[in-house]
Amino acid sequence: MEQTKKLFSQKPSSYWRNSTEMPTYPALEKDLDTDVLVIGAGIAGITTAYELTKRGRSVVLIEGRELISGTTGYTTSKLTAQHDIIYHGLIERYGEETAKQYFRANLQAINYVKDTAAEHGIDCEFEEQEAYVYTQLDEGVETIEKEVEAYRKLQIDGYLADTMPLEIPIKAAAVMRQQAQFHPVKYLIGLLKEIELRGGSIYEQTLAVSFDTESRPVVHTENGHTITANHVVSATHFPVQVENQYFSSNMNPKNSYGIAIKSKKPYPDGMYISLESPKRSIRSLKKGDDHYVLVGGESHVTGDGSSVLDRYERIYQFAEEQFGVEELYEHWSSHDLLTTDQLPFIGKASDDAPGIYTATGFGKWGLSNGVAAATLLADLIDGKDNEFAELYKIGREMEEAEAVSIGEDDVNRISNETVVKPDNLPNGKGAILEKDGQTMAYYRDEKGELHEMSASCTHNGCPVSWNNADHTWDCSCHGSRFTAVGEVVEGPALRALDRE
Ligand SMILES: Cc1cc2nc3c(=O)[nH]c(=O)nc-3n(C[C@H](O)[C@H](O)[C@H](O)COP(=O)(O)OP(=O)(O)OC[C@H]3O[C@@H](n4cnc5c(N)ncnc54)[C@H](O)[C@@H]3O)c2cc1C
């Protein structure tokens, strides 16, 4: 236990990024004028840029940090239309036609990745797999049965099972055939090459910080340049392009975790996710003849102040019991944005900002939905009809997301267990403490130097909380994350935490 705690205290790193040679691109050093500007190099942005260059458009793709360093670099990478339990609910809420469309959009996305990888010879470890959502409780059986009934109504190729190839005792499982898993970073690097071959330009370390939307959109970058475009696609995870309360009101950020282990037991085929919480999401990883397994889960509201170290530990215990851990290979975490009706937002960002498009709210299923976004956005830019435009429409009426209520007590719960003043703060730890009536974030680095910052997120002022495993300050409102010394790791925040 102590040993794994120590391992999980080390800096997390992504299996996907570490198992790939990452290309580098320059930062933007001049002003540009282009047809389409795509902001954000995750699956949604890169696929959109690829699709548009393929259609003959002139495209510039900018990334604020490193390529594929957002959620796409830290995912589980199941490429599936089985999004946990969703189809029964979609039928109830929106009817069979909408539910069918959602399935079709995601099935087409799987085929898009398969065909694109084959067309360009991209070795992205694409493998067809059956996808299972399982329950271990009697109370869960009805939910699974209803989902399988929804499969039948929607003509989804699937079935009800009472056992699985993976030896977990279950009460029932909904199984979807012909789903897939792949290596997202290898795939997307293949697309980046194709974007360049078709004349597209790619820039890293080029953060978009503000937008003028009066005539043609003009995007200002942190390093002092402008990019003027006919169309701008903001694929920045949480949209950063325009003030739009709609996104804040209708989405919540949720973190989850992954570990890659070398298993003592052979792994059967299949991708698995539990119906019950704590969630467990399982798939194999391809590494020569060895059996590597990715185990994920422990979903929770980002920045809720709970102990992230304990979450990694619980996933590890599950992996140990299930597979026997021969080696812990990597551990990582990330967050995604969940809408209240489980459908993403893809399309024109707002009526007030012509020429600006966005794709967000993928609800932890953004690998297929992010690919669906690319063809939908390319059609909108081309002025073509797209059968999924209404399904994903931004501005549709929906129940507002329950406000995430993270009070100061929650924020302080972990960080302040023993700390009452900055002097008590041990090396390598962070804490939220009061100073002159203000809430401050303190971090003492490994050399003993104390860093003092405001605990207000620079996006919209919500309180940040200390993440005791990843050593970040996390914001519960829209998911911004900051390094221990306050630099932005992940937006929508664009500025570091304030210092006096
Ligand atoms: C632990 C975990 C497991 C998951 N597993 C699965 C799964 O198995 N299957 C599945 O389908 N989905 C899964 N998801 C969800 C999926 O990974 C995400 O929905 C998807 O990767 C989001 O892609 P994106 O392109 O929208 O965002 P990102 O990948 O976050 O890309 C956005 C990019 O924009 C950049 N950016 C942000 N702001 C700016 C700016 N101002 N200027 C320039 N660049 C900027 C960021 O640096 C980033 O690189 C999982 C999510 C998590 C957290």
Ligand code: FES
């Ligand atoms: S991310 Fe919006 S206030 Fe912190």
